[in-house]
Amino acid sequence: MVEPVDAWWRRRQFSRGVPMPYAVGQFRDAWASFPVLIRQYHPEWNAGIVLTQIPPAAEVLLTWECDVGHVFVATPAEQRGRPGRERRRSVWCPECTVMAKPQRxxxxxxxxxxxxxxxxxxxxxxxxxxxxxxxxxxxxxxxxVPTGAVASTRAARPGARRGTVRRPAAERDFCRKTPRLPSGDAFVSVCAPATASAVEAELRQALVDRFDFTFDRNAVRLDRPFHDHVEAWPDVILPELRVAIEYDSTGRHGLEHVGPREDSDRRKDRALRSVGWEVIRIRTGRLPALGPHDLQVSGVSGRTIERLVDTLRDVRGALFVDAYAR
Structure with a gap:
């Protein structure tokens, strides 16, 4: 049952028999990849309890303040699930979301x-x-007054987009431009988006300077649909090794690769591994590792490239990887 933060804290004190049920910093790692939520949270409005003392799964009502100044109440699950597929900062605030999409x-x-x-x-x-x-x-x-303007969205399912109905995968029309290739084959896709990050281009160029791999592929054929396509578009594809490299950061607004986007990354990794590929993610911005070969770094540097090359050797064998060295 969802309850106010002060009542929830007193109940935890009673059940655990201690004045401080959760230590400061106990859940720091769980909140580290949500910098926007860290900025929106104010302990003085939440009975003096800091954010790192609150479990992400706690059913507790917390008071938040968005960058514009809207004060609203929401649970940790609601806030962590807000980004969805939107790339606007306003998705972290229900009032800003209503204002961004006014009622017709x-x-x-x-x-x-x-x-x-x-x-x-x-x-x-x-x-x-x-x-x-x-x-x-x-x-x-x-x-x-628009009826959608509310101060809390407790009734909304975390991560759900109001007013939209998503059809089952069997009923949706998938991209017809994907060529008929064996599952796991790398190819040049006309549906793949252009590289939008300068860091991704820098990472690819660093690998081009060191190895003689085929770098012109931009998609991998899957054996099951993934976001209305039967292909995946990793940031860097190494067909000879059947290894996909992804560069992940939280982005300018802290919306990238968190919440539902992290779930999508996990689905993508599973889809690639199911067709014989391995995934190496370079995770920055305190994003947690999703797979056994992910690298948690502060940015792409010479040291990061060396760690990536060592990881490629661990995944596919040093003898095989070094055979493509320039």
Whole structure:
């Protein structure tokens, strides 16, 4: 049951029999990859309890303040699940999300009265249905407040996008441009997005200078759909080794590779490994490692490249990797 933070803290004190159920910094690693949430949290508004004392799975109502200044209440699961597929900073705040996507009012005739008694009229929402008016219906602009503007989203499922229905994979139309190749083959895809990160290009060039691999491939054929495609687009593909290299950071707004995006990364890794590939992720910004060969570094440097080469040798064997050395 979700409860206020002060009541939750007192209950934990009673159940554990100690004045401080969780030590400061106990959950630091769990919150480290959410820098936006660290900035939005204020202990003075949450009974003096710091964020690293709160388990990410705790069903407790916490008070947050977004960068704009909106103060709202949400659970840790709601906040950690907010990024979804959006790349806007406002997704961390329910009020900013409503303002970013304003409610569309129905278009009314010019002679429509400002106030209409409920039994006489109905507001037409679409061409197929009418919504009966409850009490009185005010025309847009007459002190109307969008019904989506709420201070808490406790009823929303973490990570869910309101108003959208995602069809099952069997009913969706997948990209028809993927060539018919054996699962696990690397190829040049016309659907793959262009490289948007300068760090990825720098990483690829560092490998080009050291090895004679084939670097013109940008996709791997999968045996099952992944985000409406049957192909994956790793940042760097080494077909000779069947190794995919990914560069992960939290991005400018701290939205990348956290929350639901981390779940997507895990799905992508499983899809690649199921067709015989291995994945090496270079994780920065205190992002936790997802696989056995991931590297947690502060950035791409000469030392990072050396660690990556050593990892390639561990995964595929030094004799095989060094055979492609320039």
């Amino acid at each position: 009012w129905p278009v009314l005739p010019a002679d429509w009265p400002a106030v209409v008694p409920a039994p006489q009229r109905a507001v037409r929402v679409t061409g197929r249905q009418t919504l009966p008016a409850a009490g009185r219906v005010r025309a847009p602009g007459a002190d109307a």
